[in-house]
Amino acid sequence: MSTLILSGAIAGLVYGLVACAIVFVYRASRTVNLAQGDIGMVAAFVFLSLSVRGDLPVALGVAAALACGGLVGWLMNRLVISPLGERDQGTGLVVTLALASILQLAALQIWGGSAYHFPPWFGDWAGVTIAGLTLRGPEVLALGVSLLFVLGGSVLYQRSRLGLRLRAVSESRQAAATLGVHVKRISGYAWLLGGVMSAAAALLIAPLTRFDPHFMFAVMTSALVAALLAGFKSFPVAMGAAVLIGVLRNVVGFQFSTAGVDEVLLLAFAIAVLLVKPPAALRTVT
Amino acid sequence: MIDSLRSRNVVAPVAILGLLFAACWLLAAQGNTYVVYLYGIGLVYATATLGLHLLVNDCGDISLAQGGQVALGAFVGAQLFPLVPGPLGPIVLVAGSILAGALAGAVVSLPMLKLRGLAVAVVTLLLNAAIFHFVLRFPDFVGGSGGLRLRPADWLPRSDADAVGWLTVLTIAVVLAVQTLRRSRFGLGLRAIRANEALARSAGVAVQWYRTAAYTVAGGTAGVAGAMWAILHHGVAPSAFTDASSLLLLTLALLGGRGSVAGPMAAAIGMGVLTGLLGGYGIVVSFAAPVALLFVLIKHPGGLNEQITMAAHGLRLLGAKLRRRHRDAGPPAEEAGAVVERAGSAAKGAGNGFTPDVPPPSADAPIALRCTDVDVTFGGLAAVSAVGIEVHVGEVLALVGPNGAGKTTLLNALSGHRRPDTGKIWLTGQEITHTPTHRRAALGLRRTFQVGGHMPAEPGFEHLRLGTHVQRSTSRGEVADRVARQLGLTQADLAAPVGGLAAGTARLVEIGMALAVPGQVLLLDEPTVGLTPDERRQLAGTLRALARDGLAIMLVDHDTAFIRWVAHRVVALDAGRIIAQGSPGAVFSDSVFVKAYLGSAEALV
Numbered sequence: 083m084s085t086l087i088l089s090g091a092i093a094g095l096v097y098g099l100v101a102c103a104i105v106f107v108y109r110a111s112r113t114v115n116l117a118q119g120d121i122g123m124v125a126a127f128v129f130l131s132l133s134v135r136g137d138l139p140v141a142l143g144v145a146a147a148l149a150c151g152g153l154v155g156w157l158m159n160r161l162v163i164s165p166l167g168e169r170d171q172g173t174g175l176v177v178t179l180a181l182a183s184i185l186q187l188a189a190l191q192i193w194g195g196s197a198y199h200f201p202p203w204f205g206d207w208a209g210v211t212i213a214g215l216t217l218r219g220p221e222v223l224a225l226g227v228s229l230l231f232v233l234g235g236s237v238l239y240q241r242s243r244l245g246l247r248l249r250a251v252s253e254s255r256q257a258a259a260t261l262g263v264h265v266k267r268i269s270g271y272a273w274l275l276g277g278v279m280s281a282a283a284a285l286l287i288a289p290l291t292r293f294d295p296h297f298m299f300a301v302m303t304s305a306l307v308a309a310l311l312a313g314f315k316s317f318p319v320a321m322g323a324a325v326l327i328g329v330l331r332n333v334v335g336f337q338f339s340t341a342g343v344d345e346v347l348l349l350a351f352a353i354a355v356l357l358v359k360p361p362a363a364l365r366t367v368t
Numbered sequence: 369m370i371d372s373l374r375s376r377n378v379v380a381p382v383a384i385l386g387l388l389f390a391a392c393w394l395l396a397a398q399g400n401t402y403v404v405y406l407y408g409i410g411l412v413y414a415t416a417t418l419g420l421h422l423l424v425n426d427c428g429d430i431s432l433a434q435g436g437q438v439a440l441g442a443f444v445g446a447q448l449f450p451l452v453p454g455p456l457g458p459i460v461l462v463a464g465s466i467l468a469g470a471l472a473g474a475v476v477s478l479p480m481l482k483l484r485g486l487a488v489a490v491v492t493l494l495l496n497a498a499i500f501h502f503v504l505r506f507p508d509f510v511g512g513s514g515g516l517r518l519r520p521a522d523w524l525p526r527s528d529a530d531a532v533g534w535l536t537v538l539t540i541a542v543v544l545a546v547q548t549l550r551r552s553r554f555g556l557g558l559r560a561i562r563a564n565e566a567l568a569r570s571a572g573v574a575v576q577w578y579r580t581a582a583y584t585v586a587g588g589t590a591g592v593a594g595a596m597w598a599i600l601h602h603g604v605a606p607s608a609f610t611d612a613s614s615l616l617l618l619t620l621a622l623l624g625g626r627g628s629v630a631g632p633m634a635a636a637i638g639m640g641v642l643t644g645l646l647g648g649y650g651i652v653v654s655f656a657a658p659v660a661l662l663f664v665l666i667k668h669p670g671g672l673n674e675q676i677t678m679a680a681h682g683l684r685l686l687g688a689k690l691r692r693r694h695r696d697a698g699p700p701a702e703e704a705g706a707v708v709e710r711a712g713s714a715a716k717g718a719g720n721g722f723t724p725d726v727p728p729p730s731a732d733a734p735i736a737l738r739c740t741d742v743d744v745t746f747g748g749l750a751a752v753s754a755v756g757i758e759v760h761v762g763e764v765l766a767l768v769g770p771n772g773a774g775k776t777t778l779l780n781a782l783s784g785h786r787r788p789d790t791g792k793i794w795l796t797g798q799e800i801t802h803t804p805t806h807r808r809a810a811l812g813l814r815r816t817f818q819v820g821g822h823m824p825a826e827p828g829f830e831h832l833r834l835g836t837h838v839q840r841s842t843s844r845g846e847v848a849d850r851v852a853r854q855l856g857l858t859q860a861d862l863a864a865p866v867g868g869l870a871a872g873t874a875r876l877v878e879i880g881m882a883l884a885v886p887g888q889v890l891l892l893d894e895p896t897v898g899l900t901p902d903e904r905r906q907l908a909g910t911l912r913a914l915a916r917d918g919l920a921i922m923l924v925d926h927d928t929a930f931i932r933w934v935a936h937r938v939v940a941l942d943a944g945r946i947i948a949q950g951s952p953g954a955v956f957s958d959s960v961f962v963k964a965y966l967g968s969a970e971a972l973v
Contacts, residue, residue, distance in 0.1 A: 114486065114490065116493070162662055162666070165666050166665060166666060169665075169669075170428060171485070171486045171489075172424070172428060172429065172430035172485065172486070172489055173665060175430055175432070175486070175489050175490075176430060176615075176618055176619075176622065176661065176665070177661070177662060177665060179432065179493075179615055179618075180615060180619070180657075180658035180659075180661045180662055181658070181662075183612060183615055183657075183658045184655065184658045184659065187651075187654055187655055187658075191651065299497075303493075303494060303497055306490055306493065306494075307490075307494065310487060310490050310491075314486075340502070340505075341501070341502070341505055342498070342501035342502030342505055343502060345494070345497045345498045345501045345502055346498045346502045346503075348494055348497075348498075349491070349494040349495055349497070349498045352479075352490075352491055352494055353475070353476070353478060353479055353491060356479035356482070356483055356487060356491070357478060357479055357481075357482065360479070360482045360483050360487075361483075361487075364483045364484045364486065364487045365482060365483060365484070
């Protein structure tokens with residue numbers, strides 16, 4: 083049981099990375115990006131092609147995958163979201179769902195629909211055992227890298243000049259523009275960084291799950307619920323909710339072995355939490 | 369004119385779908401049943417898209433689960449069908465499908481009661497995932513990988529042509545039902561929600577329930593589409609649907625665009641037939657839907673409806689040219705008449721609409737609206753603090769003060785758009801502190817807005833109809849005549865989309881909306897913005913007359929001349945507090961007020 087909880091929490095950290103990417107992009111451009119997970123999917127396949135089936139060194143392959151994630155995110159904003167201009171938020175949802183669908187179709191065309199073996203990080207290292215709990219190699223890496231991203235992300239967001247401009251844009255695009263912030267460029271950076279985060283999440287979760295063009299689906303639905311419960315606003319709430327969802331998914335999925343039961347759980351969980359404690363940022367009556 | 373419109377709305381879909389069915393029948397007689405079958409698929413798409421049209425294009429909400437609800441309806445119907453023998457079977461099939469789809473729509477939109485549309489749209493995505501990854505994987509529910517078969521002997525159409533006949537009847541039924549809803553108070557309420565939620569609330573629309581109902585209706589039409597799918601295929605298999613079908617249906621609704629049902633239906637039937645004919649190029653087809661969606665949203669947000677309207681307009685122009693009727697100049701003459709009439713009414717307004725010295729209501733006139741100790745804070749800023757104010761029956765009260773004094777915030781607290789942190793509000797003795805906005809509107813508390821208080825795409829008549837939303841039994845013609853007379857609006861003003869009117873005329877339409885039913889209290893937020901001096905004088909006269917007839921009016925304005933004409937009493941706010949009150953003359957020469965307003969103690973002229 084405790085192993086279930088622990089590995090669920092670590093998966094939750096990775097969901098949390100994607101959830102934070104969703105919040106990050108939403109804050110900068112008022113768009114809930116439903117393609118956030120599939121950006122990572124494409125990046126993971128790029129890594130697979132370059133470093134597993136090709137012979138690029140792993141470090142370069144990882145760098146290329148992260149860059150690819152960033153590029154896909156940036157291009158989405160540049161080619162589709164930005165030309166749409168200021169529309170209602172429903173439009174953003176529909177458009178990014180269409181983009182997700184295009185990414186998946188493209189991946190199916192290029193890499194096919196069957197599952198691949200994604201090699202575990204650190205090859206045959208058995209992992210670490212603390213107090214009778216074993217963490218496998220990929221899990222240790224997922225834990226470390228997620229925490230690193232959380233730390234780095236908050237320093238970037240709170241301390242750097244770019245972070246200041248990002249926060250300004252997320253508060254008010256118009257006010258930021260009048261203060262000399264290049265709003266479109268900053269939104270582009272947010273999409274780029276969001277893409278990099280998704281790519282990292284995908285690389286971390288890939289060895290722990292079935293790996294095919296749909297493998298980010300479960301990650302994406304969990305991350306989306308976490309971001310929703312955070313009102314697409316608060317990073318810590320998104321991260322916390324994601325860890326909770328990771329644990330719940332793991333425990334419930336283990337108790338009931340029926341496929342897809344965790345998706346129903348997620349739906350019920352989302353509706354229940356939204357009704358009992360609606361996030362302030364999304365409430366209608368103030 | 370209304371009757372002919374109504375009959376056109378019934379005759380046109382029946383005629384078009386009937387003709388298409390006749391064409392199918394001919395094709396089937398020639399042995400070309402594949403196209404007939406594809407047309408049947410198109411009808412299934414069209415039916416599922418109709419409900420989405422109401423939800424997406426009228427109300428502005430998004431459902432990402434429509435495909436899931438179609439599948440759910442199909443399987444529930446196919447499960448129920450064998451339970452009932454005889455001719456009742458198909459009826460149970462359809463009814464079960466509708467119920468299943470509608471129920472899923474209702475449950476998923478429950479969070480709507482508290483949250484913005486965005487949250488519910490995301491929840492529908494989860495519903496879609498739950499249906500496709502869980503419900504449709506129950507072997508007992510979906511009948512294994514082979515799916516459920518409907519026994520052909522049991523009162524079902526045998527051939528594709530027969531089935532398309534059935535589907536045509538069902539589609540027509542759904543078109544008529546959806547059209548009736550869209551033209552009713554409900555449909556108008558949905559369009560008002562899309563234009564401006566605050567406006568819809570203040571017109572008495574129960575916004576949350578309307579949106580939940582829209583999701584339910586969309587789910588119901590998805591259910592009908594599911595039943596149609598099962599009838600066309602004599603059963604249903606789990607492989608028939610993928611979770612991408614929801615995106616496809618949404619694409620069809622957006623491809624169709626706002627307005628008539630013609631656009632979405634044309635998109636759906638076209639997509640059904642085309643994808644079938646291109647069956648060999650599967651990959652092209654699956655890329656087509658998302659790419660088409662992106663293209664339409666970026667380049668042609670009006671969708672097919674816009675193209676259809678433009679084409680129809682072009683045809684009419686062409687027809688007019690061919691018949692050489694362009695010298696007849698019918699419409700311009702009418703417009704000229706309207707201008708003359710308008711000028712006349714403005715002159716009338718300037719002449720006798722203004723009655724300066726109506727005495728204020730006696731001090732023992734009952735209190736219409738009262739609040740005590742109202743505090744509203746935004747974060748750390750106290751926008752309104754400890755304000756107690758009352759307006760009597762028959763009184764016109766003006767709220768004045770510099771920008772940021774909290775005037776609009778106070779109006780929002782009174783109308784229910786902003787819940788005060790502390791304090792109580794009474795409407796004619798009844799406490800309404802926790803009453804939602806739309807119910808306050810029904811109780812007779814009406815208001816207008818500083819900006820965005822109208823639906824740009826709708827004509828003035830529809831605004832007046834929205835104004836009567838709280839009263840079912842109001843004659844539209846009578847209301848339009850009365851309001852037009854009171855405010856000096858012409859019939860031409862009321863017939864054109866408000867977005868294209870002059871700012872002042874649009875403002876009068878907004879005020880007319882608040883006057884459409886007899887109320888108790890009228891709150892006006894900067895009613896004179898955009899009005900000419902003549903129109904201001906006439907408005908002052910109208911408001912005075914309304915007050916004399918027993919209406920209590922509270923208004924926010926910056927035009928001191930207007931306030932001197934119209935107000936019996938003035939309350940001055942600064943930084944959320946009342947700093948002066950009394951007659952207009954007294955307040956405008958009060959040194960505290962003048963200092964707050966102008967920064968120096970020089971009296972207003």
